[in-house]
Amino acid sequence: MRAQVGILGAGPAGLLLSHLLHLEGIDAVVLETRDRSHVERRVRAGVCEQPTVDLLREVGLAERLDREGLPHHGFSLRFDREDHRIPLTELTGRSITVYGQQEVVKDLVAARLAAGGGVEFGVADVALHDVDGDRPRITYVDASGEQRELVCDVIAGCDGFHGVSRASIPAGALRTIEHVYPFAWLGVLAKTPPSHEELIYANHERGFALHSMRSPEVTRLYLQVDPAEDVSLWPDERIWEELDLRLAVDGGFALREGPIVEKGITPMRSFVTEPMRHGRLFLAGDAAHIVPPTGAKGMNLAVADVRVLSRALSALLKRGDEALVESYSDTCLQRVWRAEHFSYLMTTMLHRQPGVDDFQHRLQLSQLRYTATSTAAATSLAENYVGLPL
Numbered sequence: 398m399r400a401q402v403g404i405l406g407a408g409p410a411g412l413l414l415s416h417l418l419h420l421e422g423i424d425a426v427v428l429e430t431r432d433r434s435h436v437e438r439r440v441r442a443g444v445c446e447q448p449t450v451d452l453l454r455e456v457g458l459a460e461r462l463d464r465e466g467l468p469h470h471g472f473s474l475r476f477d478r479e480d481h482r483i484p485l486t487e488l489t490g491r492s493i494t495v496y497g498q499q500e501v502v503k504d505l506v507a508a509r510l511a512a513g514g515g516v517e518f519g520v521a522d523v524a525l526h527d528v529d530g531d532r533p534r535i536t537y538v539d540a541s542g543e544q545r546e547l548v549c550d551v552i553a554g555c556d557g558f559h560g561v562s563r564a565s566i567p568a569g570a571l572r573t574i575e576h577v578y579p580f581a582w583l584g585v586l587a588k589t590p591p592s593h594e595e596l597i598y599a600n601h602e603r604g605f606a607l608h609s610m611r612s613p614e615v616t617r618l619y620l621q622v623d624p625a626e627d628v629s630l631w632p633d634e635r636i637w638e639e640l641d642l643r644l645a646v647d648g649g650f651a652l653r654e655g656p657i658v659e660k661g662i663t664p665m666r667s668f669v670t671e672p673m674r675h676g677r678l679f680l681a682g683d684a685a686h687i688v689p690p691t692g693a694k695g696m697n698l699a700v701a702d703v704r705v706l707s708r709a710l711s712a713l714l715k716r717g718d719e720a721l722v723e724s725y726s727d728t729c730l731q732r733v734w735r736a737e738h739f740s741y742l743m744t745t746m747l748h749r750q751p752g753v754d755d756f757q758h759r760l761q762l763s764q765l766r767y768t769a770t771s772t773a774a775a776t777s778l779a780e781n782y783v784g785l786p787l
């Protein structure tokens with residue numbers, strides 16, 4: 398089999414890249430190890446920044462997002478039992494849209510299949526070959542158990558943090574920079590209307606808590622926990638009790654409880670691969686970098702990467718112009734490092750570090766109060782949160 402671009406991974410990065418390439422008249426095949434329903438049900442990101450929404454609109458993928466997505470013009474910062482609103486739109490003229498990653502993925506899969514685009518789910522034993530040469534190949538076993546080979550001009554590694562693409566690059570050709578945080582998030586999805594119209598990021602002495610949502614009927618909530626925490630120690634009542642404590646404010650806050658339908662623990666790390674390219678293999682999204690979720694940037698970075706990559710591959714494959722593929726990694730890494738810094742700031746400002754002294758804690762509270770009361774500080778946070786222009 399032959400394709401101009403072989404794409405590993407049907408997450409937001411891989412699927413959107415194949416759509417963008419299709420619009421450029423370039424044929425691509427997406428190979429995905431999981432089945433379609435798994436990919437469409439995986440609960441992950443919830444926040445689309447403004448540049449992501451603008452791009453999805455521009456490429457005809459925002460019809461359902463515009464109908465069902467929830468536009469948000471601000472969010473709350475809570476600390477010391479006080480609530481402070483960060484008015485995103487007032488400060489930046491832009492906004493975010495709460496629309497689940499799995500909804501973005503469903504829309505992308507539907508668009509790819511409607512256009513007759515190649516997406517193969519349920520493949521196994523994926524291996525990359527000859528990525529240094531100009532005819533790289535992917536071998537794999539398809540869903541019916543047949544051994545296959547896909548010969549490409551270029552391979553896009555969009556297979557997430559645990560995929561094979563990054564691991565296929567010879568040791569020594571890449572540099573990885575990593576920071577692991579001493580906490581994790583316990584995330585739950587509850588069948589209950591949100592308790593507040595906007596997101597709430599709370600710094601509490603018992604740890605961070607986040608109130609988010611997926612729809613007018615479904616709430617998404619997170620609690621800071623130990624990275625080694627066992628999810629079975631968190632029955633529903635304990636989760637609600639803890640959220641109640643951490644989201645509390647003077648004057649009262651009524652948390653709406655309801656059946657919890659999903660529970661999971663996510664470790665927090667920052668991770669960057671440099672460069673994001675080796676020969677004819679281009680890494681994009683979580684395959685190349687990870688941010689802690691506090692800044693809501695992971696999916697948005699994946700989208701930004703493939704926008705740059707689609708243009709670069711179009712120039713290469715249609716005109717033999719190498720300039721944009723040469724600058725691909727540097728162009729993406731500028732945005733990646735901005736998001737890394739912002740995500741680090743949000744994370745360190747909002748979480749309680751086990752074992753830190755009073756000095757660190759007082760600095761954290763001072764930073765929160767400054768952010769909540771200075772227009773300059775709030776604007777800096779807001780412009781990063783809504784997404785810097787692509």
Ligand code: RFL
Binds near residue numbers: 408428445556562690
């Ligand atoms: P994905 O979504 O991980 O997709 C990679 C796909 O590759 C497949 N795969 C393979 N395919 C072929 N061959 C192989 N050998 C393969 N190995 C793996 C996988 O099955 C998968 O389908 O990566 P992509 O496309 O780069 O997208 C990145 C985003 O998923 C990620 O950054 C976000 O979910 C991060 N994130 C958030 N991002 C935001 O922008 N806003 C948020 O509000 C936000 N909240 C979050 C988050 C991530 C979270 N978790 C669970 C990590 C909240 C959480 C809790």
Ligand code: PHB
Binds near residue numbers: 441443596609
């Ligand atoms: C979510 O709704 O899943 C969500 C929202 C904001 C974040 C992270 C996750 O910072």
